[in-house]
Amino acid sequence: MVTVHRNGLTLLGKDVARSDPPRWKVLLTVPSIIFIHGLRGHPQNTWGRGSDEGRDTERDPPPKPTSRLKTFFKRDKSRLRSDRSSPGPSSPQPRPFWPHEFMPHDIPEAMVWTYGYNSQVISGLFTPNNENSVFQHGRDLAGRFEREINNEAIRKSQVCRSRTKLIVFLGTPHRGSRAAGWGVTAAKVARLAYSPNIKLVEALDVNSLALDTIHEEFINIVHDSQLQIHSFQEGRPMSTIPGHVEKIVDDFSSRLGLPQAFEKVETLDADHKQMVKCTGREDDRYRTIRTVIQHFIHRPPVEASSAARITNTAASRSLEARAEIRRDDILSKISTTLFTNNGYNRVALVGLGGIGKSQIAIQFAFWVEENKPEVSVFWLSALSKASFEQSCREIMTQCDINQSSATDDATTVVQQYLSSKASGKWVLILDNVDDAQILGQPIHYFLPKSRDGLMLFTTRSQEIASDLALSEVIRIPEMSPVEAKGFLEKSLQKKDLIEDETATGALLQALTYLPLAITQAAAYINKNSASIAQYLDLLSQADENMVELLSSEFRDETRHPESANAVVASWLVSFNQISETDPIATRLLLFLAWIEPKAIPKSIFPEESEIELYRAIGILLGYGFLSQRKEEGIYDMHSLVHLVTRTWNSSRGGNQYTLREAMSQMIMVFPFINWETREVWRQYLPHALRALQNAATLDDEGSRLGDLAGKSLYQDKRGREAVEVLERVLQFRNEALAEDDLDRLSSQHVLACAYKDDGQIKEAIHLLEKVVFIKSNLLAEDSLNRLTSQLALAIAYRNNGQVKEAISLLEKVVSIRSNLAEDDPDRLASQHELACAYKDNGQVKEAITLLEKVVSIRSNLAEDHPDRLASQHTLACAYSDDGHMKEAVGLLEKVVSSQLNLAEDHPSRLASQHALACAYSDNGQIKEAVSLLEEVVSIESGLLSDDDPDRLVSQHALACAYSDNGQIKEAVSLLEKVVSIESGLLAVGHPDRLVSQHALARAYGDDGRIEDAIKLLEQVVSIRQITLPEGHPKRLASEGELKSLHQAYHQ
Structure with missing residues (x-):
């Protein structure tokens, strides 16, 4: 029989009797299996009953005088032996030294060893009737552990770590019990050898911090070295101890609590002492242990680690379908922020729904897999409370995490797990955090806290992003045309469709380079065997067509099953969230749907208190529906969001914000139309025109806004556009108002002036003659309104070559206005036009005299004032x-x-x-x-x-x-x-x-x-x-x- 050394290594097996020491070069090329006993154990007896043949003084020191304590245990053991000798399943059975007798034969490719050490570290700790000794020895034990931890040679032995690949634990107490910490677990172990001390639990709990430190240090080693752990648990309690019906090391304590990728947990049908006492090769305990070792030897550890880590990556998110969007600049920002030593462990991606936040997060998950093999990746979907909890349950399953108690929910269990050292280094991706109260209270209450953990959030809300990641917020911009084209090409089944560059460019521009819209378009083209030009044609025919196409659901493996794949559905979620939380932001959003989506001045927004308005603007900016230009107070609205908002508005029934309301708001803020206010009305004009375009027919509000828009166009020398708008206004007013109504006459006057500027001189004269005739019967001779129309008619006469008629009418107007102040704008305008008529009639001297006077007076106006420049221009021609x-x-x-x-x-x-x-x-x-x-x-x-x-x-x-x-x-x-x-x-x-x-x-x-x-x-x-x-x-x-x-x- 082999001589087993009490301390150090002993080589086991059939050839160990030879005297030659093992060749160490050989040891480095074959697997080694080393059996290590526990506290108060023995390198041979722990694994079998032992024999006199194997006893030596090195192994077994001589017995000491029997104390009352030993006598107690001797009686106990005697009783135990008599119990075991009784008939039944617990009858004595042979206890072979199976690491030596079986293992080398069954796994011949490995060398088998046993290792002994001084395991009497707890001797004297449990002296009966000595309260102080348990405290003191506890402190001494903790101190010894701490000194060991600080010993660099032991703690950081790279050789030992690098050569250790698998550790099998048999009923080993890794952690204190769930109920009472380390003290209870240690007490149960101690009862196997000593009489219980009433102060035992309290004493050991005092030093549980040291034991926790050892545990955490070992967990770090497992992660850093990519060790594989197999923990066997007791299947039966130690019924042989009087009054004890529990397992010595409970299931919580006998496992490290690592993810399934690192630790496998299995139960042996035996109590704490018998789980290592195998009776023969067919013993279920032996076969189970042998199978674990054989399986590991024949399976390379690197593959196991890699496979496990990929399982972690996919813990609660199916990432088999990689996103085709490559946003390397953003990936670089995320990785640099999280994986450089700058103290930041959180980053949030914020952007419009469908802009590709989740796809970028998926790409980052794969980047971590490829570049940070020691880091696990976990994915939580925050689309709803149900999806969040389901993600947590999937993580528990993948990582083999058990609930601490029946009352703990999956969210709490995962939070606690990721907050513990057992989880190792990880990245947690929380996708679609668009509602901070999704779990009933702020989501940050449910986030784990760990120095080894990093977090990436995706959200549509700037407010949520800032709350979760503080300053580390990355707003996702729209794709560049080149990126969008590449993404479309990858999404199309027929790659040659992309060769139609004109149609491709137009389609991508119409879809605003939005990834989700591009994916949706590609899905339609693939399904219907359409060309890009055909899809673009459908998209361009009407707003309703575009909304219908953008509403079509399609299959996208890169998005969560609960996530809306259609662009419209995706944004409707955000709209509804806004409408439930902020009515002012909702009203602003709906107002914006009726006006031009670009270059929107803040001054046109519906009136609210400054604080409320800025909050509403901030919400829309945060969701990506609005963006702010460099110019102060000027905003742009995403064009597709603009379109979809109107669809959403129409679905709100009685809560609709009507076009009439939007027009009333613009009428209220529109300034008087003249040169001095041109900066304001030029900003408002595109929005008034878009609102008028949205109106199939005009009512009173529409005609008022149309009148303002038409006058603005005329003032801006855009005669043809002015004619189009003013003809619609006059059509309504001709039907709704009397012939001599001043609003109707005003519309006719302005339209005639627009006709003149558009070269439609005859139409202008016809309409103005009618207006002048009605006003001559309605208004006084010196009425400003009447004289203005006469002046306009005279200008039309002159433009039509009817110079004599123009001069006659103008001289009359100038004469009446001579009673106005010399610098009155109306008087000067009349004199200017009369001078122009004189010039056209060859009366150049008279023209020069009058124009020099007008130019002199108008020199008080700004140098670039159009009236001053017009008079200078005419004088120069004269x-x-x-x-x-x-x-x-x-x-x-x-x-x-x-x-x-x-x-x-x-x-x-x-x-x-x-x-x-x-x-x-x-x-x-x-x-x-x-x-x-x-x-x-x-x-x-x-x-x-x-x-x-x-x-x-x-x-x-x-x-x-x-x-x-x-x-x-x-x-x-x-x-x-x-x-x-x-x-x-x-x-x-x-x-x-x-x-x-x-x-x-x-x-x-x-x-x-x-x-x-x-x-x-x-x-x-x-x-x-x-x-x-x-x-x-x-x-x-x-x-x-x-x-x-x-x-x-x-x-």
Whole structure:
């Protein structure tokens, strides 16, 4: 029989009798199984009954004199022996030294050892009738443990750790009992060898902190070294101890409490002492222990660890389907924040529903799996209380966590587990934390606390994100076009569909690069074998189509089963959350649904207290429905959210926020329309136009808002758009109001002015004559309202070439307004228009005199005021007509410089540049004229229609400049185009048409086409001789040009 050393290692097996010591190089290449006994145990007797043959002085020290304590236990043991000798299942059985006799034969590929050590560390601890000794020895024991912990050679032996792969525990007390801590567990163990001391439990509890420290240190070693643990528990109580019917080491104490990935727990059908006493090879206890060791030896530990860790990663979240969204910049931010030593252990991802927060979290989970193998990943869904609790139950199952008591719920158990050292290092991902009260009270009450734990949250709410992660909040931006295109391509079954770049770009833009919307679109295209262009066409046909498509549910393996896959359904959850918690934010959201989603000024919002309004704005910003621009007080609303909000509003029945309410709000804040308030009404105008667009027909509120919008468009020189809006307003007012109603007449007046600016001169005159007639019978002669319409009619006459009628009416208006103050804006406007008419009528001197007076008075206005610039512009043109070219050029250059703050395509700026170019031409600066006019014509070609009067005038001027510059062919080509368009647009005798024909005739003459020139110019002269007086400059110019052509022809 082998001689077993009392201390140190002893090699077991059939060949151990040889004298040669084992070769250590061999030991490093084969598995070793080492049997280690417990306290007061023996390296041989613990595992079997032992024999005299095996006894030696090294193993068994001589017996000491028997004390009363030993006598007590001797009687006890004698009784136990007699009990065991009685018939029954507990009859004595052979106790072979099975680690030596069986194990080496059954696992020949391993070397088997037993290890002995001084296990008498508790001797003297339990001296009877000695209260102090138990306290003192307890302190000594704790002190010894602490000294061991601080011994670096033992605590951090890298060789020992690296070579240890599996530890099998047999009834080992790892932790104090659930009910009373370490003291109760130690007392039960002590009763096997000593009489109970009444102070035992209390004494050992005093030093439980030291034992807890040892336990935690071992847990850290298990995690760091990736050890595998197999803990066997007692299947029966120690019934042989009088009055004791419990297990010596209960189920709670006999397990480390590690995740299933690290620790397997199994029960042996034996009590504490018998679980290591195997009777033969067929003994169930032996077979079970042997199978565990064999299975481990034949299964590489690295694979087990990896597989276990993946199980942890998927603990309560199915991550088999990886998200295709790669947001590496965001992944880098998350990993850098959580895994660098900066003290932050929480990060929150916040963003609009469907923007890809959960998918980024999934990618991060896989990143941890691949880059941090020592870290477990747990996933909790906070979509609802049920999903949260279900996630916790799944974690308990995967990690083999038992409830502490029947009253503990899964949420509490998982919180406690993750707060303990047993859980090791982990990352907890809480997905969809959109309701902070989902569990009935603030969710942070349920979060674990651990220095080894990191947390990642996803939420739509900025407020929740800030509460959970403080400053470590990452707002998820929309994908870039390149990212979105790549994501769409991965989502499509037919990859070649992406080759239609135009349709692809348009679709992604329409879907605002939103991942969920892109996934939804791809699902529809895949299911219906559609092309991207076909889906885009469906999406673009009507808002209802888009809502229907965005409402379609589809299968997405990367999202939680309870999570809404359709974009619309996803956002409706957020809308409902807002409506339940904040009525002001709800009202603001619904108001925004009726207006333009971009560039929304805060001043247009429904009126609330400043604090309440800022809170409401903050909520919408937090959910990602609004975003703030760099400009103070300007916001944008996500365009798809804008669309879906209206759908949600329509589903609210009696709680709808109506379009009429939105219009009333805008009417209330809209300013008076003039140049001074232009910054405000220009901000409001797009929103008024969107509200009007949403109205199928106008009512009283709609007509009032339309009137404000139409006047704004007219003031902004957007005549065509103004006509469209004002015609709708007038349609309603013509039906709803009397003919002489002032609101109706006001709409007719403004529409006529818009017609004039849009080149519809005849329509303007027809409508204004009707308005002036009604007002002359309704209002006093000096009524501001009446005079304003007369002034507008005079301007229309002048634009239509009816200069005499214009002068007659204007002189009357100016005369009546002469009783107003000299600087009255209405008086100055009348004088300005009369001067323009004088100029058009060839009364240049009178025009200059009147304009110089007006310009002088208006010099008190801002330099860029449109009225001041208009008068300077007209005066400069009059100077040009009068031959004062230097004055004309100088004044026009000043006007053009002042208008540089206007948009490049603003009508006033283009008109001034046109006038300056003509002045350059008249002043002999032909190259400057050509350059400036080419710029004007180029801008207008992309802005105005072919038959727009302003565009035709500019082309005419450029053609004349070409002619003066010797570019005759270019001049003829352009003038022929102008004359052709004007012949179908203007009356035969229209002044503008005659001017263009005159210029073309002159260009024909310069080009040597004398007959064509004479024929065209004869038409011009014949008309001007009828419409203009004998001394009119234009009549004289045409007559002189024709005479010269005849002379050239006859020569």
